[in-house]
Amino acid sequence: MAIYHFSGQVLGRTVKANPDGKRRLPSNAVAAAAYRSGQRLVDRASGQVHDYSQQRGVVHEEVMVPAGAAPWLENRELLWNTVEAMEKRRDAQLAREFNMALPHELDAAQRLELVRDFVGRQFVQMGMVADIALHDPIAAQGQNRFNFHAHVMLTLRKATPDGLHPAKTREWNSKELLNVWRAEWALACNVALERGGKRVKVDHRTLQAQRDEAVAQRDMARASLLDREPEIHVGPKSKQAVRGQRLPVSRNRELGPYRVRRKLDYWERRIAFWAEEKIRGPEFRYQRWQEAEGRKKAEHAREWLSACEALSDEMAVLVACSPLNKG
DSSP, X not given: OOOOOEEEEEEEXXXXXXXXXXEEOOOOHXXXXXXXXXXXXXXXXXXXEEEOTTOSOEEEEEEEOOTTSOXXXXXXXXXXXXXXXXXXXXXXXXXXXXXEEOOTTSOHHHHHHHHHHHHHHHTGGGTOOEEEEEEOOOGGGTOOTTOOEEEEEEESEEEETTEEEEEEOGGGGOHHHHHHHHHHHHHHHHHHHHHTTOOOOOOOSOHHHHHHHHHHTTOHHHXXXXXXXXXXXXXXXXXXXXXXXXXXXXXXXXXXXXXXXXXXXXXXXXXXXXXHHHHHOXXXXXXXXXXXXXXXXXXXXXXXXXXXXXXXXHHHHHHHHOHHHHO
8 A cells, every 4th residue: 555655844953842852953954965865975164074875775866956057056065065055044944855755566767757757847847956865665674665765855045057046935935835745746646656557546635534535425435444543653763662672661741842932932022022112112122223233243343353362462472483583
């Protein structure tokens, strides 16, 4: 039975919180691309080498660029180093990633054609650069033999003849567009399965929606099959525990305290700004903003002067210790 899975996330420098309250380290676009493609890439900003060339399971990787885009965008290392260099903020968003389950009923060539066609029509034609990697399951590591999947990393800026556009395309962030992509992926999988002579299909809708449709069509047999609880995603730690014949231990967790606190802080600031503007007027807020900017500039100037003084002292010591000066 073909399985539908299409999940997305935005890779960024912000520290994220897991449901158990633990924090997840920020992402690095170069490291993420190296891991997914199974290659050795160098982060030119830090000099760190991300080497995943010995990783097993990566059966195909390539970078797809729009027609007329700069040729150098096809270079994976140069592409993601450029993305990192263009983002100046500490909380910058770097890339969008989708993880898609591939029908195990298809062969390797059919799965590759499916991914290329979908990514080209839905992402590349819109102007995104797509870095794709197809992974096959590794039986020696105890992975499910049907776990064929693809990783697709996408730029948040449009590709141009000169490289990447200076501004991000915010229209790609809409929830409506995400729902379109989910539906289009199901349609693409079904077309590929039908073309391959397979009678199975996938459906991106919830089990409840599929069950309601079956009841409306009076297909009670199908409705009975759909009358079940959704499958629960099992994370890598639990899988490793089972493979090691250890029983995973469950514990009560507080759901998202870090996220809730951030939301409360955000709305407290919004309410305070709104009340301040109503009471004192917008001129007061603008003046306060100017004062804050002035303090920032003064602080930067002091730091720069301190650095210059330290450099001057070091140069004086070097000159004093120079053999030419002793002569």
